Amino acid sequence: MAVVNLSSTHSLLTNWISELRNVEVQTDRMRFRRNLERIGEVFAYEISRQLPWEAAEVATPMGTATAKVLKEQPVLATILRAGLPLHQGLLNYFDKADNAFISAYRKHHRDGTFEISLEYVSCPSLEGRVLIVSDPMLATGASLVKTLQFLKEEGHPSEIHVVAAIACTVGIETVLRNHPSVHIWCGDIDDELTAKGYIVPGLGDAGDLAFGVKVQM
Numbered sequence: 001m002a003v004v005n006l007s008s009t010h011s012l013l014t015n016w017i018s019e020l021r022n023v024e025v026q027t028d029r030m031r032f033r034r035n036l037e038r039i040g041e042v043f044a045y046e047i048s049r050q051l052p053w054e055a056a057e058v059a060t061p062m063g064t065a066t067a068k069v070l071k072e073q074p075v076l077a078t079i080l081r082a083g084l085p086l087h088q089g090l091l092n093y094f095d096k097a098d099n100a101f102i103s104a105y106r107k108h109h110r111d112g113t114f115e116i117s118l119e120y121v122s123c124p125s126l127e128g129r130v131l132i133v134s135d136p137m138l139a140t141g142a143s144l145v146k147t148l149q150f151l152k153e154e155g156h157p158s159e160i161h162v163v164a165a166i167a168c169t170v171g172i173e174t175v176l177r178n179h180p181s182v183h184i185w186c187g188d189i190d191d192e193l194t195a196k197g198y199i200v201p202g203l204g205d206a207g208d209l210a211f212g213v214k215v216q217m
């Protein structure tokens, strides 16, 4: 498995993606963040179905049950700042996970081009761990390629899952070209990218919609 599009079937998730994209609903910033969080919860559930599990004996008040439990907790990594609500959703379900935070953002130049600036990183050991990296928007793929490159230098995860609410075809291709073994989970996939690297129809600027417009540094 390489790429999963959760919009290929209809569900509550497709409802929430439609609200994320809707310019009228977007005026409610709390709903925008909460929808990203709920989508993170769905991704956590779907990914958990693929993770290694083991049998465990559980004492109930009436006897002993055999249960299937996660073999290990993953490391949840996200890219600041737009990744925070999606990350919170994943963490709501993987509630014992370790966490990593990466500040990779688009540093815009006067000529309209941008480079990815990677500055603050906080990361637990990744050696042999399941790593789930979330970012609501996978546009050109540049932020994720640089983030994954950095994280792989910190250790050798046993498997890597990338989670994006909206991904662009070209961005998916770029991530897979640079990191062929990652699994990519998308809330939906769009085909178009503007010259400035915005996904069309996409949803606009996820960070600004969740937290407000920032001044360019």
Ligand SMILES: O=P(O)(O)OC[C@H]1O[C@H](OP(=O)(O)OP(=O)(O)O)[C@H](O)[C@@H]1O
Pocket (backbone or CB within 6 Å): 079, 080, 081, 082, 083, 104, 105, 106, 135, 136, 137, 138, 139, 140, 141, 142, 143, 144, 171, 197, 205, 206, 207, 208
């Ligand atoms: O695939 P790419 O072309 O790299 O674009 C995607 C990146 O752009 C957005 O972050 P942004 O730089 O807007 O930072 P923000 O979260 O602070 O808004 C988004 O959250 C991704 O990290």
Ligand SMILES: O=c1cc[nH]c(=O)[nH]1
Pocket (backbone or CB within 6 Å): 082, 137, 139, 197, 198, 199, 200, 202, 203, 204, 205, 206, 207
């Ligand atoms: O469409 C896009 C592309 C990058 N970042 C966003 O927030 N939106």
Ligand SMILES: [Mg+2]
Pocket (backbone or CB within 6 Å): 082, 205, 206, 207, 208
């Ligand atoms: Mg942004």
